[in-house]
Structure formats: structure tokens, C-alpha cells
Amino acid sequence: MQACLSDINQRAQKFVYANGKNHQPTAIDFDKSLLEDFLFNRTPSKDIALASVSMRPVPFGPVTEKLSLSAAKYGSISRFYVKTDDDFALPRPLQESMIQSSPPQQVFEIRGSDHSPFLSKPQTLHRILTEISNIPHK
Template identity: 65%
Template sequence: DVALASVSMRSVPFAPVLEKLSLSDPKYGTVRRFYIKTLEDNAIPTTLQENMINASPPEKVFQLKGADHSPFFSKPQALHKLLVEISTIL
């Protein structure tokens, strides 16, 4: 698993994380949002995920059992299934 992760993971530039996000009241909420809750996430525990969901409720919340902070690695098939399901929601 470690060997696969080391060749699969890519570095992400940190600078965009530091940029201030600018949202306008007229446009806020115009993009549909969904949340995939990762139930075994040690980086963002479920209680914190719940707080994030409650602070800015998405259209629908999905749960991935056994998924950690990187569901694309820990539960790739289940994540794919959820993303396909989300893509079909009208």
C-alpha cells in the first residue's frame, strides 16, 4: 500500500491555500454542492465534518464507510460509485 501511494500521490502547491477566497452575496450558493463524509478520517474527524456541513449545508450528504482523508486511495471504487451517482442528480 505504501509503495502504491508513493507513486500515486502528487504534491499540491501550497500557495493557493493561502489566498483569500472572495465570495459575493449575489452569486453565493448558485453552484450545487454535495459533501462526501469520510467516516474514518483522522485529519478531519466526523464531528468537525458535521460542523462544516451545518455551517454551510450542501444539497446532499453522502457517507463513505471505511474511507479516510484520502478516499481516492482508501476506497476508490466506493468513491467512484458516489461520484457517478452525484453526476446523475438533476
């Protein structure tokens, strides 16, 4: 199954070359015909249709820019991670790696959620966000 997910991941991603094919890609877009398989595998069809017309390419600039984070600022904010267990865009091993590399205060999990829990499991996500809002600041 993992090889299949990796294949979907690669086929769904489309690089955008705003500066020409001889330069580095400037953004990533997604093949709209593969959105259900890649991002919205647990999302109702009507929500997929709405999301697909709202999606835009993701520019690389903000993602690749080096950040300088300090304990005084970044470290002063409580961080939480919401794990999505049926996420094909960020499979479980990648989510676990992200959690391990920068441990949050607490990890929550949404079972049966795809990459977009605000569409696939909105009530569960709402409950978790409400719970997080009631956790005392560290």
C-alpha cells in the same frame, strides 16, 4: 483515541519555510513514515507506496488567500459533501463542522474510508460520484 489521532496529526505535519525560518511557513508537507497512520489508514500498502512518491508540499498561499464568493456564482453550483468515517486527517467532528458552516445540497458517507477514498474505497466513491452526476442541477 482522539488524543492519539491529534498526536499523529501534529507529528505528520512538517512546515516548509521557503523564505527562511524567520518568516512564516510557506507550505506544509507530510512525514512519509506517518502517511499510513495519518492519511491512508484504510488504503492498501501498494497504493500507499505509489501515493507517497507522488505527494508534494501543499502551498499556503492559495489556502490562506481571502476568497470573495457570491450567490450568483458560487451559490449557483450544486455542492455535495462526501464524508469519510475513518478519516484521521479530518476527524468526524471537523467534517460535521464544515458541513454545518456551509451546508451542501446533500451529504454522502463512505463507511470504512480514510482521508483518501479514491484509494481506500474507489468503487464506493465511483458509485457516489455517478449518483451525484445524475442529480438535477438546482
